[in-house]
Amino acid sequence: MVNSHVFSYINVLDKAADAAWLRNDAIANNIANIDTPGYKRQDVAFESQLERALGHLAYESMDDKVYNVNLNQLNSRVYTDAAEFSYRLDHNNVDIDTESVYMAENQIKYNAILDSIQKEFANLKAVMK
Numbered sequence: 711m712v713n714s715h716v717f718s719y720i721n722v723l724d725k726a727a728d729a730a731w732l733r734n735d736a737i738a739n740n741i742a743n744i745d746t747p748g749y750k751r752q753d754v755a756f757e758s759q760l761e762r763a764l765g766h767l768a769y770e771s772m773d774d775k776v777y778n779v780n781l782n783q784l785n786s787r788v789y790t791d792a793a794e795f796s797y798r799l800d801h802n803n804v805d806i807d808t809e810s811v812y813m814a815e816n817q818i819k820y821n822a823i824l825d826s827i828q829k830e831f832a833n834l835k836a837v838m839k
Contacts, residue, residue, distance in 0.1 A: 750790045
């Protein structure tokens with residue numbers, strides 16, 4: 711990460727891209743363990759941390775919020791989702807259809823984040839000309 715406020719959006723988008731990559735790994739792991747007895751699906755917590763980090767700031771504009779966000783609070787983490795829930799006899803709670811939808815959704819998010827990062831760098835390049 712670059713420690714300049716010029717790169718505030720890029721730094722936040724970088725954290726979001728890391729979280730999406732980690733979520734892709736978690737979903738792939740869920741799919742790989744679909745037949746493992748007792749396995750519980752995993753997911754990544756990031757969006758709620760981003761919302762909390764941006765929502766607790768009293769600034770008026772999104773630019774000010776992103777400028778003042780504490781990047782150390784935006785750490786994605788893997789957690790076990792619905793650990794007590796199981797609808798199968800082997801106590802596995804992974805559903806292939808649900809995981810496939812989550813995978814597609816996450817790929818769209820990841821591509822959008824990368825596109826946004828690219829546009830931020832294009833904006834910086836245009837300003838430097």
